[in-house]
Amino acid sequence: MQAEIITIGDEILIGQIVDTNSAFLGKEFNKVGISIYQITSIQDDKSHILKALKEAEENADIIIITGGLGPTKDDITKHTICEYFNDTLVEDKAVLANVEAIFSKYDIPLLEVNKQQALVPSQSKVLMNQNGTAPGMWLEKNGKVFVSLPGVPYEMKALITEQVIPKLRAQFKFPYIMHKTMLTYGLGESSLAERIEKWEDKLPNFIKLAYLPSLGRVRLRLSGKSFDKEVLKDEIQNQVNLLLPQIEDVFVGFEEDGSIEAVIGKQLTIAGKTLAVAESCTGGRIAESFTANAGASAYFKGSVVTYATESKVKLLNVSEADIQKHSVVSKEVAEAMAKNVRIVFNSDYAISTTGNAGPSKGDSDAEVGTVWIAIATKDKVYSEMFNFGNHREKVIGRATNKAFVMLQKEILKK
Numbered sequence: 001m002q003a004e005i006i007t008i009g010d011e012i013l014i015g016q017i018v019d020t021n022s023a024f025l026g027k028e029f030n031k032v033g034i035s036i037y038q039i040t041s042i043q044d045d046k047s048h049i050l051k052a053l054k055e056a057e058e059n060a061d062i063i064i065i066t067g068g069l070g071p072t073k074d075d076i077t078k079h080t081i082c083e084y085f086n087d088t089l090v091e092d093k094a095v096l097a098n099v100e101a102i103f104s105k106y107d108i109p110l111l112e113v114n115k116q117q118a119l120v121p122s123q124s125k126v127l128m129n130q131n132g133t134a135p136g137m138w139l140e141k142n143g144k145v146f147v148s149l150p151g152v153p154y155e156m157k158a159l160i161t162e163q164v165i166p167k168l169r170a171q172f173k174f175p176y177i178m179h180k181t182m183l184t185y186g187l188g189e190s191s192l193a194e195r196i197e198k199w200e201d202k203l204p205n206f207i208k209l210a211y212l213p214s215l216g217r218v219r220l221r222l223s224g225k226s227f228d229k230e231v232l233k234d235e236i237q238n239q240v241n242l243l244l245p246q247i248e249d250v251f252v253g254f255e256e257d258g259s260i261e262a263v264i265g266k267q268l269t270i271a272g273k274t275l276a277v278a279e280s281c282t283g284g285r286i287a288e289s290f291t292a293n294a295g296a297s298a299y300f301k302g303s304v305v306t307y308a309t310e311s312k313v314k315l316l317n318v319s320e321a322d323i324q325k326h327s328v329v330s331k332e333v334a335e336a337m338a339k340n341v342r343i344v345f346n347s348d349y350a351i352s353t354t355g356n357a358g359p360s361k362g363d364s365d366a367e368v369g370t371v372w373i374a375i376a377t378k379d380k381v382y383s384e385m386f387n388f389g390n391h392r393e394k395v396i397g398r399a400t401n402k403a404f405v406m407l408q409k410e411i412l413k414k
Contacts, residue, residue, distance in 0.1 A: 001174055002037040003029055004060035006052050008067035008077055009151060012041045021066045021156055028160055033174030033225070034062065044068055049080040057144050062168065067151030069134040071113045078137075081148060082121050085139060089119040092126050092135070099133045124148075127163045131155045136163065145171075176229045180236050181212075181221040181255035184247055185405045189213040192220070196246050204235060215397035216388070219255060220247075252405055260404045261289045267411050268299035268349075275407075276345035277303035278316060278337040280328075281355035281371055285400045301345035306337065312354075316340045329355050329364040334372035334383045342376045349410065350376040351403050357395040371399045375410050 005025050011017045022039045029036060037060045042048040049068075056063040068077030082089055096118035103110040117133040120126055127136030127147075134150040136159045147164055149156045168174075184192065189211050193200075200209055206226055212219035222239055226232040244251060253263050268275060277287050287303035290296050304315055309328050312318040317340050322332045334354050342350035355371030356364055364370075368390050374383035384406065388398040 001033070001062070001172055002035050002060045003062040003064060004037050004056040005039045006049075006056060006063065006065045007039070007041045007151070008044060008049065008065065009041075010043055012067075013043060020153055021151065024153070024157055025064060025066075025160065028165060030177055030179075032165055032169060033177045034168070035177070035225070044074055044076060046076060046080050046083070049077065050084055053081075053084050053146070057142065057146075061144055061172075063144065063146045064164075065146065065148040066156055069117075069148065069150045071117055071133070077148060078119065078121065081137070081139070081146070085121060085123055085141060087121040087123050090122045091118050092120050093118075094128065095120065095126060095135045098128060098130075098135075102133055127159050129155055129159060131158050138164075138167070173227075175225050175227045176232055177223070177225050178232050178236055179221055179223050179256075180240055181219050182240070182243070182247070183252045183255055183260060184218045184220065184250040185216055185252050185260075185401060187218065187247075187250045189218050192218055192247070192250070196243060199239075199243055199246060203239065206232070207235060207239060215394060216401045221255075252408060258293075259289075260401075260408060262293045264404060264408050264411065265290060265293050265296060265299055267408070269295065271411070271414070273348040273411075274299050274301045274345075276301045276341045276347040276350045278341035278350065278352040279303065279305050280307055280312070280337070280353055281357045282353045282396050282400050282403070283307065285396055286351060286353070286403055289400065289404075301347045304341060304344075312337060316344070327364045327366060329366040329370055329372060331372055331374075331383050331385065334374040335376070335381045338374035338376035338383070339381045342378075348378060349407060351407055352376070353399055353403060355395070355399060357399075358390055358392045369395050371395065371402075373399065373403050373406060375406050377410065 005022050007019050007022055012019050019041060026036050040052050042052050068075045099114060099117050100110060120135060120137055124137040124139045127138060129135050132150055132152055132155040137148045139146045149159050203209060207222060207224040210221040212221060222236055224232045224236050252260050257263055279286055284305045290300050306312040306315055313320055316337050318333055318336045326332045334352050337352035338350045352374045353371060356366050356368045358368035369387045371386050371388055372383050374381060386402060388395040
């Protein structure tokens with residue numbers, strides 16, 4: 001069973017908004033065993049909508065349309081759907097009552113144009129929108145299901161979870177879809193593929209492997225589909241067991257357990273340990289990643305972004321003599337930053353970064369891409385030097401990820 005998503009709106013195509021609706025739909029459908037065949041974004045244009053509907057009907061069993069259901073003249077989806085189904089719009093009294101109730105609740109004058117929200121194709125089954133005035137509409141043609149939904153994310157999400165998916169599950173039998181994603185760091189996609197090639201070649205035909213690289217990390221996602229849930233579950237676990245010994249030196253965890261920084265947070269919390277961070281070239285990215293997770297206050301003591309050389313001296317008591325002798329991008333400075341920020345916050349662990357993210361060299365003669373990362377504990381401090389290339393965002397992202405890996409390895413020693 002396959003679905004196609006059609007998002008309608010010029011605002012998506014010109015980059016004014018990000019299409020988060022498709023991402024949500026992909027995740028929710030995947031949970032119930034519906035595969036997404038294609039996602040299409042199109043203009044608020046009748047000919048484009050008609051063409052997209054025709055192509056989607058040829059491609060998929062379920063077609064989900066979002067957007068273009070407002071009361072203004074530029075919202076033409078309902079009229080175009082009527083043309084595609086050779087149908088007419090009729091007033092739905094329940095939808096009209098819902099519109100009137102919403103306007104009355106907020107004491108807003110109800111205009112004639114707002115009443116037009118109650119017009120729906122006569123062949124459609126109305127999906128009542130409890131969070132807005134535009135209803136969802138369910139239509140069927142040639143054994144295919146078409147569902148038109150408002151583009152407002154919270155309205156669309158409620159309709160999908162509360163009405164569309166239950167209705168689809170009642171009407172169709174879907175296979176089980178399962179994923180298991182392994183996180184690796186330190187080995188490029190091509191090298192990783194070469195290492196596990198023989199294992200990959202022996203995967204059963206109902207399980208697929210995807211490589212998902214990003215800034216020093218490669219995620220290996222195993223995906224399987226079967227109507228037998230237990231067979232699928234057991235085989236994916238079997239393949240994980242076969243793969244792990246081949247990648248154990250670069251394996252850092254399972255995505256299903258959360259990001260590596262979330263896993264580190266859990267490890268620190270369980271152990272009753274704390275962390276502080278001193279950042280230069282990463283500009284607060286490490287601290288932001290940790291504090292984005294709920295419960296970070298249990299282990300994250302605090303951070304400083306000592307971006308300028310002067311702030312390293314004044315806030316972290318880094319020796320000016322060491323900076324002059326070894327440069328601000330050096331082992332000595334990185335280790336002093338980590339050691340001293342741990343003392344400042346009285347934490348069990350500390351991370352520091354200092355480097356040249358580019359495009360210019362700044363206060364150091366170190367090549368662009370050079371980064372020193374240090375880890376400090378109550379007993380020791382150590383550091384490593386890396387070169388993460390010459391693209392600024394790439395350097396920052398890879399340095400941040402590498403810092404996580406170094407910290408996790410230190411935590412696991414305990």
